[in-house]
Amino acid sequence: MENLNELKGKLTRDGVDGFLITNEINIHYLTNFTGSESILLITPDNNYLFTDFRYVEQAQQDIPWINIIERKVSLIRTICGKLKQLHIKKLYIESLHLTVNQYYEIKDTVKGIHVLPVQGIVEKYRKRKTREEIKKIQQAIDIAEKAYNNIRKKIRAGFSEKNLADVLEFEIRNQGGERSSFEIICAAGSHASKPHAHTTDRQIQDNDSVLTDWGARFQFYNSDLTRVTFTDKISQKLREIYQIVLDAQCFAIDKVKPGRIAKDIDSIARSYIEKKGFGKCFGHGLGHGIGLEVHEGPVINKRSKEILEEGMVFTVEPGIYIPEWGGVRIEDIVLVTADSCNILSHLPKKITDVYR
Numbered sequence: 001m002e003n004l005n006e007l008k009g010k011l012t013r014d015g016v017d018g019f020l021i022t023n024e025i026n027i028h029y030l031t032n033f034t035g036s037e038s039i040l041l042i043t044p045d046n047n048y049l050f051t052d053f054r055y056v057e058q059a060q061q062d063i064p065w066i067n068i069i070e071r072k073v074s075l076i077r078t079i080c081g082k083l084k085q086l087h088i089k090k091l092y093i094e095s096l097h098l099t100v101n102q103y104y105e106i107k108d109t110v111k112g113i114h115v116l117p118v119q120g121i122v123e124k125y126r127k128r129k130t131r132e133e134i135k136k137i138q139q140a141i142d143i144a145e146k147a148y149n150n151i152r153k154k155i156r157a158g159f160s161e162k163n164l165a166d167v168l169e170f171e172i173r174n175q176g177g178e179r180s181s182f183e184i185i186c187a188a189g190s191h192a193s194k195p196h197a198h199t200t201d202r203q204i205q206d207n208d209s210v211l212t213d214w215g216a217r218f219q220f221y222n223s224d225l226t227r228v229t230f231t232d233k234i235s236q237k238l239r240e241i242y243q244i245v246l247d248a249q250c251f252a253i254d255k256v257k258p259g260r261i262a263k264d265i266d267s268i269a270r271s272y273i274e275k276k277g278f279g280k281c282f283g284h285g286l287g288h289g290i291g292l293e294v295h296e297g298p299v300i301n302k303r304s305k306e307i308l309e310e311g312m313v314f315t316v317e318p319g320i321y322i323p324e325w326g327g328v329r330i331e332d333i334v335l336v337t338a339d340s341c342n343i344l345s346h347l348p349k350k351i352t353d354v355y356r
Contacts, residue, residue, distance in 0.1 A: 003125045004030045004042070011044050011092070016116065018043045019092040020079070022102075025292045026094070026122040028220060033062045039075060040066075043086065050079050076102045080109040090114045092121070120297075127289060127297040128311035134335060136221035137291060137313055140177070141333060141345050143216040144223045147171035148347065155229045157206045161186040161199045164212070172216045181215030181222035181294050192228075192327040195284055195319060207232045211329060215294065222294050224315055225345055226331035229354050238328070241278070241320050242351055245328045248272045248318040252286060256316075256334055256341040262304035269318040270302060278320045281327075287315040290333060312336040313344070 007030070011019055021027050021040040027049075031040065035055035041048040048067045049059055052075070059068045071078040083091065088110070093103065095117035107115055129137065150171045154164060165184040172180055187197035188204045192211040204210060208231050215224040228242065248269040255268055266286040273282045285301030288294075290313055298306040300314055312335075319329030332345040348354065 003122075004047070006125070007042055007121070008044050010121075011042065014092075016090045016092050017088040018083070018086070018090075019121075020094070020098070021122065022094050023097040023122070026097075026126075029122065029126055029292055031063045031066060033059060033066075034220075035059060035062070037075075039079060041079065041082065043088075048082060050075055050082075076105050077109070080106060083110045083113065088113060090116060092116050092118050094122075095119055123297055126291060128309055129291060129313050129335075130311075133221065133291060134311075134313065136219050137223065137333070138344055140181070140216045140218040140221050140223035141225070143172060143175045143177040143218055144181075144214060144225055145345065145347050146175045147177070147216065148212070148214065148225070148227065150175075152229060155204065155210050155212075156231055157204050157208070160201050160203050161188055161191070161210075162201050164204075164210070165199045165214075168212070168214055172214070175216070177216035177218055179217050181217050181224060185211070185213035185226075187211045187327070190324055190326050193321045193323050193325060195321055195327065195329065204231060207235075209234075209238060209326060209328070211327060213329070213331065220292055222290055222292070223333065223345075224290055224294055224331065225333070225347065226317060226329045227347055227349065227354065228328050228330065234351070238326070239351060241322075242328050244273060244276045244278065245318050245320055245330050246349060246351070249316055249330050249332070252318070253316050253332070253334055253341065253343065256308065256336060257339060258308055258310050258336055260308045262298055262300045262306040262308060263302050265308070265316075266300055266302050266304070269316075273318060273320060281320045281322055282318060283321070284319070287317055289314045308336050310336050310338050 019042040024036050027040045035058040038051040050069050052071050056070050151167050164186045186199045188210045189208040191197050210229050213226040252265050252269040269286050287300035289296040289298050315331050317331035321327035334341045
């Protein structure tokens with residue numbers, strides 16, 4: 001595990017005796033452990049996975065090269081015992097993923113320990129995907145796209161949002177996905193004015209547009225896509241707004257390459273939508289990283305100072321939402337390459353291609 005070895009080197013350079021990893025996703029990333037309810041302790045010399053009876057066998061199969069410690073009392077008390085045994089004096093903790101109670105139990109139980117809260121150390125590695133990670137994300141995208149293609153004919157008047165989400169969930173599993181990456185959004189007509197609308201029993205009406213936001217999970221990696229489909233006639237207003245969103249997305253994607261600042265990519269799409277008079281109707285960021293989590297680094301919004309690097313994978317998803325009227329969002333996934341980017345998702349999105 002290359003990144004795990006890099007972390008151990010960082011501990012040595014920082015003069016820190018150990019790093020307590022409590023985020024289960026980071027544990028999986030560093031070790032490939034597929035269980036849960038576990039905590040990882042990294043030291044310059046050894047690694048320890050603390051878990052309970054339910055996951056001991058799984059850990060022995062997944063990561064036989066790590067010291068596996070089965071808790072007999074509480075997980076954090078077991079860890080405190082090991083911290084004492086190893087004479088840990090300086091300990092990094094993931095401040096976003098350790099509870100206040102756990103923090104104080106360590107402080108109170110392990111006398112003289114210096115607990116040092118840190119953020120984003122493992123997540124920094126996760127921003128740049130390896131070839132193997134990219135393959136898994138691509139498979140998750142392919143599964144999601146095949147599933148959507150198989151249910152598009154069901155997008156018609158009389159079919160409910162919930163029915164559509166249910167059959168799409170089934171198709172994701174049928175195509176080889178473990179499950180949906182998140183709760184599927186199907187929003188018809190005016191309901192699409194809510195960017196994260198809750199899917200309801202609302203029936204699709206004649207001449208409705210239907211916004212679907214969905215993704216598939218494959219071997220722990222996720223996809224996230226959005227398309228708008230038209231059931232019948234398209235009003236002139238909807239046609240214009242759809243084209244604005246599509247153009248904004250294309251302009252932004254065209255400028256993605258290493259060295260760009262994330263907020264500048266957001267600005268390209270946002271400025272175009274503002275120029276067309278709909279700036280107040282685009283209130284979320286342009287995109288987000290995707291991988292082991294649906295939302296992870298890098299963040300692509302108007303405040304993000306992150307610099308794009310080769311190997312980053314993220315969504316580009318501009319949208320326009322008008323209360324009580326409806327909304328349009330188009331979302332694809334891109335991979336930053338050595339000199340530009342590759343679009344990993346391939347579903348048609350020209351207005352002439354998105355009729356049912």
